[in-house]
Amino acid sequence: QVQLVESGGGLVQPGGSLRLSCAPSGSFFSPNAMGWYRQAPGKQRELVATITLHGRTNYADSVKGRFTISRDNAKSAVYLQMNSLKPEDTAVYYCWIEPHWGQGTQVTVSS
Secondary structure (H helix, E strand, O other): OOEEEEEOOEEEOOOOOEEEEEEEEOOOOOOOEEEEEEEOOOOOOEEEEEEEOOOOEEEOOOOOOOEEEEEEOOOOEEEEEEOOOOHHHOEEEEEEEOOEEOOOEEEEEOO
């Protein structure tokens, strides 16, 4: 069974940056789509960004210009560079490497 390992979450001040990483443990494959989703307390899980095998990206309006998704096909890994973070970005972030989900990593933006 494929397990996705996420890293990079934590506590950061408003305006700061974090980089999330996600890759499968013990196996490699070439999924078409990868992405990041997030879920804030009391809210539904929402799309943050996705990227296709050929690098086509899609972003939620709320993160455009601040977040950048990228992937390393050789490692079956996906990354999310988050800049200019805001308190409203606080959530559990889940990676998705089709069709698998990560366990989630907490991102807290607070002064």
